[in-house]
Amino acid sequence: MTRHFLRDDDLTQAEQLDILDLAVELKKDRYRVKPLAGPQTVAVIFDKSSTRTRVSFAVGVADLGGSPLIISTANSQLGGKETPSDTARVLERMVSMIVWRTYAQAGLEQMALGTTVPVINALSDEFHPCQLLADLLTIREHRGTLAGLTVTFLGDGASNMAQSYLLAGAVAGMHVRIASPLSYAPDATVVSDAEAVAATTGGSVTLYTDPAEAVAGVDVVVTDTWVSMGKEDEKAQRIETFGAYQVDSQLMALAKADALFLHCLPADRGFEVSADVIDGEQSVIWDEAENRLHAQKALMVWLLEKA
Ligand code: CP
Ligand code: NVA
DSSP states (O other): OOOOBSSGGGSOHHHHHHHHHHHHHHHHSTTSOOTTTTTOEEEEEESSOOSHHHHHHHHHHHHTTOEEEEEEGGGSSBTTTBOHHHHHHHHTTTOSEEEEEOSOHHHHHHHHHTOSSOEEESOOSSOOHHHHHHHHHHHHHHHSOOTTOEEEEESOTTSHHHHHHHHHHHHTTOEEEEEOOGGGOOOHHHHHHHHHHHHHHTOEEEEESOHHHHHTTOSEEEEOOSSOTTOGGGHHHHHHHHGGGOBOHHHHTTSOTTOEEEEOSOOOBTTTBOHHHHTSTTBOHHHHHHHHHHHHHHHHHHHHHHO
């Protein structure tokens, strides 16, 4: 049966570990496997802007022997005249995999239902699961393990990054804390899904409104833009609402002395994070960005093996 990667809990803990292990191997020996040699084509579709996702998928597909086809929705029929499922029916006749960055998660689900080739979520309003594979790879590289670590995400708790931390962290057996204003708490269904997974992996999920309480003694501190793509009209109000959640050196000092700092980028220095933290010694953002390549290559190899 074709496997898709639409949200972080599409993988079991063992599957997530297999993919991270493969990513480590591919990082050591970048051109070792060529499952897309032929070359086969992978469609990589963007409804929203991207630097890291676009480049890491293009380079990753080429590393695996394939040919990436980057499509901007603005220049395609998808999103205008054609449904995700009809698009999927056409693409599957020509490509080996579909990678899509879009708005509503529901569109990805329709795309996946309509096709026999794997569909990968390259970011939706609800989740950013490819980024989480890279984040987990980065944390494991620096800490040697994932299960049992405590990670705090601060800012927009209803954002794709916060919600992916809930699910992916729970799958990994981590203790996930989200610190957000009450009005930006994660979706209740996502929280209960994460709680159900955490109950099987030894992880946990806790929601906070107080940033200081949320970062006390933690291993990893994470934040993301306060103004996700599609929310630009709310920028002024969001900057005001999230002001108390900035990760600055005072807040970092409440976490473990060697706590890691992660940010998926792009970052707004002086808003969600101060420059001294994001550019400081505890920050692992450049490893995190590079790991998009290795983690997604491992994911693609794994999905092709299952297909
Ligand atoms: N982190 C991330 O997904 O970056 P891009 O928007 O540049 O792809
Ligand atoms: N939460 C951000 C992530 C960007 C990679 C957004 O959706 O814009």
